[in-house]
Each structure stands twice: as C-alpha cells, then as structure tokens.
Amino acid sequence: MQNRDEIKKILEENPAVMLYFSAPTCNVCHALKPKLFEAIKSNFKEFQIISIDTSVDQETAAYFNVFAIxxxxxxxxxxxxxxKSRHMSVDEVIREIKRPYEIMMR
Structure with a gap:
C-alpha cells in the first residue's frame, strides 16, 4: 500500500496511472476489479495501476475527493x-481512455 506522497510521485513519473478505490465490504468493487485490471493491462501497456482500500486509507481517498466506491x-x-464512480462498465472505461492514450503514446 502506497501513501499519498508515494502516489503523487508515481503520478509524476508515469505517463498513465489508474487509481482504483474500493473497500473489502464492497461486492461491486470485488466483481469489477479483476475484469478492469485485466482489460487495462491487455489494452494499455504503459499503465500503472494502484489499488487503494478506502477502509484503511481514508486520508488518500479524501485527498483525491473520493467519497463513493x-x-x-x-x-x-x-x-x-x-x-468514474459506482456505476461503470469495463468497456466504458476502456473506450474513454483508448484514443487519448494512443495519441499520447505515439
């Protein structure tokens, strides 16, 4: 688990980063996470993915203005x-990232 300063450093050093905020009590989080992580890894090679457990790290969630999981x-x-919060599909997330990511990585 990274602290807020480590996450800020990762954001500065990497061209593409996804922060995934969830909690152990969130069933939607657990269903979405493996599908989303796999889709990101297979579609975007340069992405760094950081998972943040809001039940443990409320300070980081608040810093990024995340109040829903x-x-x-x-x-x-x-x-x-x-x-994206609460209601999202993997395809929707991939579709919204794809073009800007490809332009950026040329």
Missing part, C-alpha cells in the same frame, strides 16, 4: 483525465 481515477501525464 468503487471509484476509478485515470491520470494521463499527471493530470486527472477520467473519474
């Missing part, structure tokens, strides 16, 4: 590009 934040070149 699951929440996905995607950062491209250190800037927040996409924020």
């Amino acid at each position: 699951p929440t996905v934040l995607v950062f491209l070149e250190s800037k927040e590009f996409l924020r």
